[in-house]
Amino acid sequence: MAASVEVVVGSIGRAHGIRGDVAIDVRTDEPERRFAPGAVLRIEGTQGCLTVEAPRWHSGRFLVHFAELSDRTAVEQARGQVLVVDVDPDELPEEEDEYYDRQLVGLMALRADGSEAGPVVEVVHLPAQDMLCIRTEAGERLVPFVSELVPRVDLAAGTVSLADLPGLLDDDEAEVAE
Structure with a gap:
């Protein structure tokens, strides 16, 4: 154990x-x-x-x-x-689709195409919503932890999937989309 x-x-x-x-x-x-x-x-x-x-x-x-x-x-x-x-590290929250910070930190964030974006290094708790801090090659990026932007959390696989949204992780993508 x-x-x-x-x-x-x-x-x-x-x-x-x-x-x-x-x-x-x-x-x-x-x-x-x-x-x-x-x-x-x-x-x-x-x-x-x-x-x-x-x-x-x-x-x-x-x-x-x-x-x-x-x-x-x-x-x-x-x-x-x-x-x-x-x-117990295996303890889960009482509500379905809720996670403890310790379960999310260390998961690999995957882009919509399946490529690795980087690990979740922190969960930031803000008044409006929680944010996942993801360490990418371009630096740390904050992604709102909402189902529209993080549609899947797979603890067994050690991953979180991100939505296909230009600029979500890269500033350059946002400029191209405009």
Whole structure:
């Protein structure tokens, strides 16, 4: 069995109230799964752990009460710490056609003709949409991660297929198409 993968799920924000509730800067698409009651989260770079007692949404913010943070003072001392969990590298998201960043990074991007464009080196999360950062011979290019431009993700083959759109990866192609 493969070793687990460390995944960042959030960071500790400011205190909410005086009883130890804390606002979490969520960095996972599945906060209810990662912050389920009883879940043990590690503090990145330390041996410290926090046990989730009570997660809840309040006025658009995700609040959590940890067993180890009993009051506002304890929360303020923990502010800014990054929370991580170890997950099975074969674990898949709950929704179909969703992928974890770690599944996409390293896949080979294929042009519509089947030729290799380059590897996916990063997934960039922007407010409007996620972008695949692909390292091409011309440099790194950002491709919106939407089905119209990335119609196929084949994890077994290690590839993502790109749409046939002039200028998607090369600036010169866009000028020729105009």
